[in-house]
Amino acid sequence: MSQVETFEFQAEAQQLLQLMIHSIYSNKDVFLRELVSNASDALDKLRLESLVDKDLDADTSDLHVELVADRDQHTLTVRDNGIGMTREQVIELIGTIARSGTAEFVDRWRQAKHDGTAELIGKFGIGFYSSFMVADRVVLVTRRAGQSEGTRWESTGSDTYQLSTVPDAAPGTAVTLHLKPADEDNHLFDYADPAVLRRIVKRYSDFIAWPIRMAAPEAAQPETLNSMKALWSRSAAEIKPEEYTEFYRHVSHDWTDPLETIHLRAEGALEFDALLFLPASAPYDLHMRGARRGVQLYIKRVFIMDDCEALLPEYLRFVKGVVDSADLSLNVSREILQQDRQIQTIRRRLVKKVLGTLKDMLAKDPQRYAAFWREFGQAVKEGLVNDPDNRAAILDVVQLASTHDLDQPTTLRAYVERMKPGQTEIFHLVGEQRGTLENSPHLEAFAANGVEVLLLHDPVDAMWVDMVGDFDGKPFTSASRGEVDLKAEDVQPPAVEEYAELLSWMGGRLADRVKEVRLSSRLTTSAACLVTDTLNASPALEKLYRAMGQDLPAAKRILELNAQHPLVDKLRAAHGERGDDDGLAETAEFLHAMAVLAEGGELDDPAGFTRRLADRLSRTL
Numbered sequence: 001m002s003q004v005e006t007f008e009f010q011a012e013a014q015q016l017l018q019l020m021i022h023s024i025y026s027n028k029d030v031f032l033r034e035l036v037s038n039a040s041d042a043l044d045k046l047r048l049e050s051l052v053d054k055d056l057d058a059d060t061s062d063l064h065v066e067l068v069a070d071r072d073q074h075t076l077t078v079r080d081n082g083i084g085m086t087r088e089q090v091i092e093l094i095g096t097i098a099r100s101g102t103a104e105f106v107d108r109w110r111q112a113k114h115d116g117t118a119e120l121i122g123k124f125g126i127g128f129y130s131s132f133m134v135a136d137r138v139v140l141v142t143r144r145a146g147q148s149e150g151t152r153w154e155s156t157g158s159d160t161y162q163l164s165t166v167p168d169a170a171p172g173t174a175v176t177l178h179l180k181p182a183d184e185d186n187h188l189f190d191y192a193d194p195a196v197l198r199r200i201v202k203r204y205s206d207f208i209a210w211p212i213r214m215a216a217p218e219a220a221q222p223e224t225l226n227s228m229k230a231l232w233s234r235s236a237a238e239i240k241p242e243e244y245t246e247f248y249r250h251v252s253h254d255w256t257d258p259l260e261t262i263h264l265r266a267e268g269a270l271e272f273d274a275l276l277f278l279p280a281s282a283p284y285d286l287h288m289r290g291a292r293r294g295v296q297l298y299i300k301r302v303f304i305m306d307d308c309e310a311l312l313p314e315y316l317r318f319v320k321g322v323v324d325s326a327d328l329s330l331n332v333s334r335e336i337l338q339q340d341r342q343i344q345t346i347r348r349r350l351v352k353k354v355l356g357t358l359k360d361m362l363a364k365d366p367q368r369y370a371a372f373w374r375e376f377g378q379a380v381k382e383g384l385v386n387d388p389d390n391r392a393a394i395l396d397v398v399q400l401a402s403t404h405d406l407d408q409p410t411t412l413r414a415y416v417e418r419m420k421p422g423q424t425e426i427f428h429l430v431g432e433q434r435g436t437l438e439n440s441p442h443l444e445a446f447a448a449n450g451v452e453v454l455l456l457h458d459p460v461d462a463m464w465v466d467m468v469g470d471f472d473g474k475p476f477t478s479a480s481r482g483e484v485d486l487k488a489e490d491v492q493p494p495a496v497e498e499y500a501e502l503l504s505w506m507g508g509r510l511a512d513r514v515k516e517v518r519l520s521s522r523l524t525t526s527a528a529c530l531v532t533d534t535l536n537a538s539p540a541l542e543k544l545y546r547a548m549g550q551d552l553p554a555a556k557r558i559l560e561l562n563a564q565h566p567l568v569d570k571l572r573a574a575h576g577e578r579g580d581d582d583g584l585a586e587t588a589e590f591l592h593a594m595a596v597l598a599e600g601g602e603l604d605d606p607a608g609f610t611r612r613l614a615d616r617l618s619r620t621l
Helices: 011-022 030-052 087-095 102-111 114-120 127-133 194-204 241-252 334-339 341-364 366-381 388-397 412-418 434-438 441-448 461-468 496-509 539-547 566-578 582-598 606-620
Strands: 005-008 065-070 075-080 135-143 150-155 160-166 172-179 212-214 260-266 272-278 295-299 302-308 320-325 399-402 405-411 426-430 454-456 474-478 514-519 528-531 557-561
Touching: 030 065, 030 075, 030 127, 030 172, 030 194, 030 241, 030 302, 065 194, 087 135, 087 150, 087 160, 127 135, 127 172, 194 212, 194 241, 241 272, 241 320, 260 341, 272 341, 320 341, 341 366, 341 388, 366 388, 366 399, 388 412, 399 412, 405 412, 412 426, 426 441, 426 461, 434 454, 441 528, 454 461, 461 474, 461 539, 496 514, 496 557, 496 566, 496 582, 528 582, 557 582, 566 582, 582 606
Parallel strands: 065 212, 295 320, 426 454, 426 474, 514 557
Antiparallel strands: 005 160, 065 075, 075 172, 135 150, 135 172, 150 160, 260 272, 272 320, 295 302, 399 405, 399 454, 528 557
């Protein structure tokens, strides 16, 4: 063995390891499930690489996972003869754990209750480090297939780890745990006990496709601990709910139960099996660019790739599971899959099945669907922009905030059923903050007339609502765009000619900021509001495009005044008496600024506004 080199963990890695070692953890058995899962992945990858690279020097005749328990030395070794790792991969994947998501894991672990921490383990890609819950020292020896030398990694979980080269390392990876003393009161069992290992493997890893073996003292041949049945190929009628749950945890690295299971078997011209899951909660990186997504792809039970993005569109990136096809070629790449006709057929079937499942859940279990929508609704709505072929099906499962009931979201179908007699449009209001929308002056006439308005506050809402156009033949119409023909019954329309001079004067004074100043039929209590011209993009959409790097010129908007408001009426009278007075010009500026702030907008000169407002207020005292 070569000279041992010592490296320091990064600060976040030290925090994480200390939490693993010292935190009270309700289910320490999960460490073995994580190590076996890693070993299974290594076997999958070696089998695939050996099929693609015929010159690879690797023996694939007996791929397996082996558990070696030594009760005298109180150690447990989890060994596989899979793909193995290079020295560089050991440093990247094992030695450096403070990668994306680790800081959030540390924060969430500290905030979680003791009985809720288990669900965080695999979700952040740190399953290997659960070994330190049960071991005082961990030694990993690995050799990459096709290489002549291996690498040894060792750590006690303190602030350092050691690396060295091993010339005679066996192919694959062996993880040896020097176990802590058993303490059953703290759920720390004797993991060198074969009976304990049998129980854990049967519970968590029975479906692993490779044999998991353990030497039996009374037999010459090692004992195989798992059934190795591919769960997705079995009939749904013979699968127990707990089997689905454990398989979900295996493919998702999530320790919560799945919200919904989708088991699909397609027969005929194109045959495939699919076992998909809807998670109960969103992963931390659901809306992060570049996050891993996609389901596992198998071909004739041969693992092909982990995150096959071609099988599901990005707006369904939260779906986890496995697809196994008998009709695809083993020699495929991600680039080929994107264009493969059969893959596109499978994709269409999967999307239809997932959206159909969501529709069924919405109809049969609204509360459970509401929980799903809170976690994943924003992602699903992206499909309204990116998947026009399935737009109608997505619209059927969309839930949106509404003025009808501020505590409960509504479906578009329910909105249409509640429309007032003679109403032909679906009214909506787009903005960044839910609270700002609820109190928007644009809603005043709608509220006075009992007309429901959808409150769209997710970033994607600004884009899809304009692209979709209508639902069930009813066009989507913005409550803040164009002219609205809504007037409360007890409000008399103003005599426009009385305000002509004021409107013309204010239009000139504010010409650098507004397109026009006019009287409003949508205001009942507020003095003013800003309205987008019918053909222009909304401010929310403009901001979204700029965030995407598209620099749209800001369109001037229309300032609407409420003739029934005392401030507007007094300004009209004062202008009739004093004409183009500087004090009146300042009031006109204030009216515009108030309209900007009321809809959650940003002033061009907030410091100047507050200074002028303070001066005005001081003169009134």
